[in-house]
Amino acid sequence: MTASDSPAPAALQSPPHPYYNQATHGPYELADIGDLVTDSGATLRGVQLAYVTHGTLNPDKTNAVLMTTWYSGTSKIMEQIFVGPGRALDPEKYFIVIVNQLSSGLGSSPHNTPAPWDGPNFPQLSIADDVRAQHALLTQKWGLSELALVVGGSMGAQQTYEWAVRYPEMVKRAAPIAGFARNTDHDRFYGESLMQAVKSDPGYAGGRYRDLREVEAGMRRHVGIWAYMGLCPEFYRHQLWKPLGFASAGDFVNGFVAALFLQMDPGDLMCKASKWQRGDVSLQSNGDLKAALGRVTAKVFVMPISTDQFFPVEDCRLEQQLIAGSELRVIESNWGHFGLFAVEPEYTTQIDRHLSELLATEV
Amino acid sequence: MTASDSPAPAALQSPPHPYYNQATHGPYELADIGDLVTDSGATLRGVQLAYVTHGTLNPDKTNAVLMTTWYSGTSKIMEQIFVGPGRALDPEKYFIVIVNQLSSGLGSSPHNTPAPWDGPNFPQLSIADDVRAQHALLTQKWGLSELALVVGGSMGAQQTYEWAVRYPEMVKRAAPIAGFARNTDHDRFYGESLMQAVKSDPGYAGGRYRDLREVEAGMRRHVGIWAYMGLCPEFYRHQLWKPLGFASAGDFVNGFVAALFLQMDPGDLMCKASKWQRGDVSLQSNGDLKAALGRVTAKVFVMPISTDQFFPVEDCRLEQQLIAGSELRVIESNWGHFGLFAVEPEYTTQIDRHLSELLATEV
CATH class of the missing domain: 3.40.50.1820 (Alpha/Beta hydrolase fold, catalytic domain)
Known part of the structure; x- marks a missing residue:
């Protein structure tokens, strides 16, 4: 190189x-x-x-x-x-x-x-x-x-x-x-689950999607997993979404977590998740x-x-x-x-x- | 009654x-x-x-x-x-x-x-x-x-x-x-994710599947989430699957967790998950x-x-x-x-x- x-x-x-x-x-x-x-x-x-x-x-x-x-x-x-x-x-x-x-x-x-x-x-x-x-x-x-x-x-x-x-x-x-x-095995299973959430979306089509919207359902499941694994019980227990101006925990997940990930390319994320996992x-x-x-x-x-x-x-x-x-x-x-x-x-x-x-x- | x-x-x-x-x-x-x-x-x-x-x-x-x-x-x-x-x-x-x-x-x-x-x-x-x-x-x-x-x-x-x-x-x-x-919100998001893993399977067909095999992909994703949320880092850290005779963590997930859940009716599970969540x-x-x-x-x-x-x-x-x-x-x-x-x-x-x-x- x-x-x-x-x-x-x-x-x-x-x-x-x-x-x-x-x-x-x-x-x-x-x-x-x-x-x-x-x-x-x-x-x-x-x-x-x-x-x-x-x-x-x-x-x-x-x-x-x-x-x-x-x-x-x-x-x-x-x-x-x-x-x-x-x-x-x-x-x-x-x-x-x-x-x-x-x-x-x-x-x-x-x-x-x-x-x-x-x-x-x-x-x-x-x-x-x-x-x-x-x-x-x-x-x-x-x-x-x-x-x-x-x-x-x-x-x-x-x-x-x-x-x-x-x-x-x-x-x-x-x-x-x-x-x-x-x-660890524990984290590897987590990564596998994140990948499966996206890859199982028929719109992902083995990575041959033409538009992010086609994979939105899978990407939202991916977001849904981050909601409890990326954050933690303490975060929700203390309602730490409140000072950020969100109306509820669900509002936070959509307005913060989904807002972040839904802009990204699913195939790029899958390639990274595979690296992470191994x-x-x-x-x-x-x-x-x-x-x-x-x-x-x-x-x-x-x-x-x-x-x-x-x-x-x-x-x-x-x-x-x-x-x-x-x-x-x-x-x-x-x-x-x-x-x-x-x-x-x-x-x-x-x-x-x-x-x-x-x-x-x-x- | x-x-x-x-x-x-x-x-x-x-x-x-x-x-x-x-x-x-x-x-x-x-x-x-x-x-x-x-x-x-x-x-x-x-x-x-x-x-x-x-x-x-x-x-x-x-x-x-x-x-x-x-x-x-x-x-x-x-x-x-x-x-x-x-x-x-x-x-x-x-x-x-x-x-x-x-x-x-x-x-x-x-x-x-x-x-x-x-x-x-x-x-x-x-x-x-x-x-x-x-x-x-x-x-x-x-x-x-x-x-x-x-x-x-x-x-x-x-x-x-x-x-x-x-x-x-x-x-x-x-x-x-x-x-x-x-x-809690944390647990509710977990339950939602479990449900989505199954319901997103096209074979689930809104609960109108005719055979468990049609929903196996979704049920395996459901199992895949239990693998890290039902168990815990300590379980895998100490390789507690070993004394049970499994060859690896993956072998345990398939032989114990999947073996358990794949026998069950997905629609029955979804009804229960919804109760749990609320x-x-x-x-x-x-x-x-x-x-x-x-x-x-x-x-x-x-x-x-x-x-x-x-x-x-x-x-x-x-x-x-x-x-x-x-x-x-x-x-x-x-x-x-x-x-x-x-x-x-x-x-x-x-x-x-x-x-x-x-x-x-x-x-």
């Missing part, structure tokens, strides 16, 4: 997608990293990674931070939630690169890739494919050989773990937030998780969310205990996994405190 | 259902309780309740125990799990009546009710409909005016709460296990839960399961605190809601200890 800036291929150009576009998610850049041979044995040609940068790379190239993205998010929400002057991820101190994962809708994704890899023919991807693609971008475009921090939530945490295991010499610090190094750093060590996490040399803060329904604290703790010198930093939230959206000011305070401390740690 | 023993109507007779039959769930009796006017405004004529009794009613009729049933269970599994000599529910001491809920598959249910109330035309039921039907049976058939205990798990807990609020003069003690007096004793007090639970005069042990994903301890505690003189007795289990199946011997020990203590309490 060789990274170069290039005009987007035809499929990434007009007409602009009503959701995956510069107006909604930009400004972002596209880099062509060349061919990507996937773990599943496909060759994606001219792979485009969508990314943004904040701040300036210092002369000795030691202040780069890589931020990864989650299932429902692009670089835009990561910027909004994590980056800013005076924040832990301060662009006046760090050169922050946020790379949108493959199939995020920005950059190479099923919905915008030309035949024969279009839509349902887009290859099955792995978290490792993303990390190798990101590695190509960072090393070739900026000549980076060191990352002060890799940080990401949920699927972004999976990529963070993959980075720390795959390129230990490069990753100085890592902060996986609300995610696993190796997926995320497993132990594949690098013949299934030996202890051996894989034993390779990590970064200083790691494992940061689960206290009420997460599918990345629960205890499972995160068991992984954390396999990483030398790591620390468990539980984020208290009543929003479940959706704590990630940082609607609560206390969430942001905790994230910043832990990331600041991690970044201040000598390694 | 007047209770009388009567031959089953034609629809309850031959050919015997491959699952809902005396060989699988019996021996059980059928009682005709006459007409039931449902909360939804239908008149079900000649309603049949399927029940079993254990033990003998004492002369002053003070030793009757009512046991209710849950979503996936009939009186058979309740017997197996709860009743026996030397157990808390000892037939040598108590007259134990286990009544299968309406739509359980035994007794009046969508699949066996004649037109015009057949299948998808079967009325929407409420937990209160069940409790009024059970009240008719108990008062008319045995002249009961007192129940030493009402006990049930999950939907059986909903019925237990409904009994304690609706007929406080009759219920001396109550033990709702792993269930709510009023359903369970709410506060409907008796214009939506005032505190007022409704304030009517309870029974001694109540509220018994949530420690790892339950949709009837979590904290929500159960909040209800318990509204019941005068009640106690919270948490059942420790790593099986989540499916702790109810009593696969763990420690589960049974705890249940028996609490029920024995409750039954020994003077009221």
Whole structure:
């Protein structure tokens, strides 16, 4: 893979997608990293990674931070939630690169890739494919050989773990937030159920739908599952939808959860869900998780969310205990996994405190 | 409603259902309780309740125990799990009546009710409909005016709460296990998702399927949701499927969860899921839960399961605190809601200890 800036291929150009576009998610850049041979044995040609940068790379190239993205998010929400002057991820101190994962809708994704890899023919991807693609971008475009921090939530945490295991010499610090190094059976069944909700819609047609409306029923079932698994009993117990101006819990699910997901391309989501479900750093060590996490040399803060329904604290703790010198930093939230959206000011305070401390740690 | 023993109507007779039959769930009796006017405004004529009794009613009729049933269970599994000599529910001491809920598959249910109330035309039921039907049976058939205990798990807990609020003069003690007096939004969304998994199957055809195989895809999605919500992260973390002889978590889901549900009638399940979802004793007090639970005069042990994903301890505690003189007795289990199946011997020990203590309490 060789990274170069290039005009987007035809499929990434007009007409602009009503959701995956510069107006909604930009400004972002596209880099062509060349061919990507996937773990599943496909060759994606001219792979485009969508990314943004904040701040300036210092002369000795030691202040780069890589931020990864989650299932429902692009670089835009990561910027909004994590980056800013005076924040832990301060662009006046760090050169922050946020790379949108493959199939995020920005950059190479099923919905915008030309035949024969279009839509349902887009290859099955792995978290490792993303990390190798990101590695190509960072090393070739900026000549980076060191990352002060890799940080990401949920699927972004999976990529963070993959980075720390795959390129230990490069990753100085890592902060996986609300995610696993190796997926559990419990979470895998959850992911399978999310995928089945969409794929079972006759309108999905094996990914050959022509319009989002054709898959709306399946996408609403997908939303309906997020309603109780993405949030949590505490969220509804305390009616945390109320301060947001919703009239009822159902009003919140439609106005917040459905409003978010129904804009997205179902095929892009399915490709990501499949990656999520199979995320497993132990594949690098013949299934030996202890051996894989034993390779990590970064200083790691494992940061689960206290009420997460599918990345629960205890499972995160068991992984954390396999990483030398790591620390468990539980984020208290009543929003479940959706704590990630940082609607609560206390969430942001905790994230910043832990990331600041991690970044201040000598390694 | 007047209770009388009567031959089953034609629809309850031959050919015997491959699952809902005396060989699988019996021996059980059928009682005709006459007409039931449902909360939804239908008149079900000649309603049949399927029940079993254990033990003998004492002369002053003070030793009757009512046991209710849950979503996936009939009186058979309740017997197996709860009743026996030397157990808390000892037939040598108590007259134990286990009544299968309406739509359980035994007794009046969508699949066996004649037109015009057949299948998808079967009325929407409420937990209160069940409790009024059970009240008719108990008062008319045995002249009961007192129940030493009402006990049930999950939907059986909903019925237990409904009994304690609706007929406080009759219920001396109550033990709702792993269930709510009023359903939460979180649990309601879970129930909705379970229903959508089945109803979205084109083979379900609005309940007009001719054969279970036509709805298998939807029923398997329903199973797929139970896999992570009925069980829990702890179950998979500790690989508790292993001692049962399964080769993997997936093998367990198919061999245990699917094996259970795929025998059942989808329409009967949907009718029950709808009841479950809307369970709410506060409907008796214009939506005032505190007022409704304030009517309870029974001694109540509220018994949530420690790892339950949709009837979590904290929500159960909040209800318990509204019941005068009640106690919270948490059942420790790593099986989540499916702790109810009593696969763990420690589960049974705890249940028996609490029920024995409750039954020994003077009221």
